Amino acid sequence: MRELGEFALIERINAGRVQAPGVLLGPGDDAALVAAPDGRFVVTTDMLVQDRHFRLDWSSPEDVGRKAIAQNAADVVAMGATPTAFVVALGCPADTPLEVIDGLADGMWAEAARAGASIAGGDLVRSRELVVSVTAFGDPGRGAPVTRAGARVGDVVAVAGRLGWSAAGLAAFTAGATGPEFVEALAAHRVPRPPYALVLDALRRGRYGGSNRSEVQHDSASEATAEDPATARLDSGAPGSFGTSAIESSGPVTLDEDFGTGAPDIGLHALTDVSDGLLADLGHIASASGVAIDLDSAALRDPALEPIAARLDADAAQWILTGGEDHAFAGTWAPDGALPPGWVAIGRVLAGRGLTVDGVAQTGDVGWESFRGADSSSDGRSR
Numbered sequence: 289m290r291e292l293g294e295f296a297l298i299e300r301i302n303a304g305r306v307q308a309p310g311v312l313l314g315p316g317d318d319a320a321l322v323a324a325p326d327g328r329f330v331v332t333t334d335m336l337v338q339d340r341h342f343r344l345d346w347s348s349p350e351d352v353g354r355k356a357i358a359q360n361a362a363d364v365v366a367m368g369a370t371p372t373a374f375v376v377a378l379g380c381p382a383d384t385p386l387e388v389i390d391g392l393a394d395g396m397w398a399e400a401a402r403a404g405a406s407i408a409g410g411d412l413v414r415s416r417e418l419v420v421s422v423t424a425f426g427d428p429g430r431g432a433p434v435t436r437a438g439a440r441v442g443d444v445v446a447v448a449g450r451l452g453w454s455a456a457g458l459a460a461f462t463a464g465a466t467g468p469e470f471v472e473a474l475a476a477h478r479v480p481r482p483p484y485a486l487v488l489d490a491l492r493r494g495r496y497g498g499s500n501r502s503e504v505q506h507d508s509a510s511e512a513t514a515e516d517p518a519t520a521r522l523d524s525g526a527p528g529s530f531g532t533s534a535i536e537s538s539g540p541v542t543l544d545e546d547f548g549t550g551a552p553d554i555g556l557h558a559l560t561d562v563s564d565g566l567l568a569d570l571g572h573i574a575s576a577s578g579v580a581i582d583l584d585s586a587a588l589r590d591p592a593l594e595p596i597a598a599r600l601d602a603d604a605a606q607w608i609l610t611g612g613e614d615h616a617f618a619g620t621w622a623p624d625g626a627l628p629p630g631w632v633a634i635g636r637v638l639a640g641r642g643l644t645v646d647g648v649a650q651t652g653d654v655g656w657e658s659f660r661g662a663d664s665s666s667d668g669r670s671r
Contacts, residue, residue, distance in 0.1 A: 292386060298412060300386075301393045308406035310372030310427065320408035322373045322425055330369035330426035330433065334360050338418040346461050349388045351478040352420065353395025360424035361403035362482040362561040362615040368434035368491055369426030371405040371484075376422050379415030392420065403484055431491070431553070434619070439558040439577035443620035445570065445635035446627050448486040451562055451588075452604065453477070455611025456596050463600055473596055482561065482615040483630065490554055490628040555622030565612035567650055571643045573620065580640035581620075582647060587634040609645065 292300070298315065307314045313321035322329075334356070336342055342352045361371045376396060380389065400406050405424075457477025460470040558577060560569045566583075574581045588608050597604035620637050621627060642649060 297386075297389060301389065305397060305406070307408065308372065308400075308404065310425075311406055311408045313408075314406070315409045320373065320375065322408055323427075325427055326429060328428055330364050330367045330428055331423065332360055332363040332426075333421065333423040334363070335419065335421040344388075344418075347478045348395075349391025350395035350398070352418075353392040353397075354399040354479045355395075356392075356420045356422050357396050357399035357403065357424075358480045358482055359563060359615055360422045361399065361405070361484065362480070362563070362617075364424050364426035365403075365482065365484050365487050366434075366559050366561040366617060367426065367428065368431065368487070368556075368559060369428040370488055371400075371403040371424060372427050373405055373408040373425045374400055374422055375408055376410035376420065377413070378410065378421075379413045379417075379419035381416065381418075382414055384418065388418070396422075399479075429491070434491075434556055434559040436558055436560055436573045436576040439573050439579050439581070439620040439637050440622075441579055441637055441639050442623050443557055443637040444623050444627070444633050445581055445583065445618065445620050445637060446631040446633050447562070447566075447616055447618045448631045449481075449483040449562075449614060449616025450476070450590070451566060451614045451616050452590055452593050452607035452611045454480060454613035455607040456593055456600075456602075456604075458611075458613075459600050459602055459607070460596070465600060469596065469599065473593075476614065480613060480615040483617065486628070486630040487559070487617050490556065490631075493554065493628075554628075555625045557620045557622065559617060559619040562614055562616045562618055563612055565610045566618060567609050567643055567645075568612065570618055573618075574637075574641065574643050577620075577637075578641070580638040580642050580644070581635055582638055582644045583635035584633075585646050587632065609650070 302315045305314075310323045311320060312323055336352065336356050338344065342355065344352070347355070356376075357374060360374065364371045374396070378389075378392070396407060453473055453476035455477075456473035457470075457475070460466075460473050461477060466474070558573045560573055562569050566588075570581050570583070585605065588605070590604065590608060593604040593607060596602075597607065618634075619631075621631070627633060644650070
């Protein structure tokens with residue numbers, strides 16, 4: 289890095305990259321220009337700090353790049369929006385090998401393409417450790433955003449994507465377990481594979497009557513998934529792990545009439561990605577919506593996790609309930625229709641407050657919270 293310099297590195301990172309249709313002007317000027325077809329943006333941002341959110345002895349730079357984009361793209365999709373562009377701020381020491389930056393950039397571009405978007409620009413600074421900060425933009429289309437506040441009594445709670453696998457991988461890394469039986473879990477911790485298409489396809493069918501909104505962007509995401517067998521498996525919608533954290537709220541969120549909640553045309557009333565853990569993230573939905581949620585432990589069971597848990601003397605059910613970081617999607621759906629392909633029912637929305645499993649309230653640590661979490665020198669978690 290010291291030898292190449294900032295501006296030469298920026299040119300190196302951007303050489304040969306092709307912008308997605310949503311980016312009207314990419315890197316090279318004072319700012320990017322990103323299309324807003326609907327006149328609105330969904331915007332989110334997330335930061336990863338070396339040895340707090342990732343470890344380079346566990347993950348390759350490409351893994352870290354993919355993870356940084358994936359957790360932001362998942363937040364955009366969890367609002368019912370299609371990712372359109374990302375901007376990335378990167379801090380690194382002057383003696384960082386160029387191969388590390390190349391790997392980060394390749395990983396970020398690969399995951400951005402999988403999400404149907406591209407990297408429109410960013411910033412580069414010198415720092416004591418490697419820091420990656422991503423801001424993501426999304427197009428909500430013609431519908432209202434799907435927020436956490438739309439769950440209704442009687443809704444079916446369902447999940448798309450596997451859960452518990454990142455937590456299993458973290459446990460394996462921590463234990464130094466590297467045998468073949470741990471390969472899939474280790475990979476899941478290194479790089480989440482949010483099943484973007486399972487949300488966006490359902491929204492497209494509902495809002496656009498089967499038409500292919502953002503066709504070029506969506507097709508590029510589908511092609512990337514088809515080329516990656518691991519991604520295809522993770523996009524299958526099989527149930528897995530979840531997580532929880534204590535939720536405090538004065539009541540449901542109130543939204544302006546014109547803003548709306550949910551996507552009633554397809555029966556999807558509330559949605560979140562599972563980053564902090566299923567119990568924690570569904571707890572946010574219950575709190576914001578002013579309802580109770582009860583989960584079915586039998587529906588959450590993932591037999592493929594149990595041999596891994598046995599080898600590590602751990603509890604697979606706990607990974608599923610409190611693990612987090614898989615970036616699957618959990619939502620509440622109207623009870624009078626079939627769930628879309630890839631979605632699995634795991635519980636119900638009830639009158640009242642709080643979250644239970646098989647009718648029993650959960651106690652203890654119910655998920656991840658940054659300032660209450662593990663020691664920053666060794667956790668390797670990104671949320």
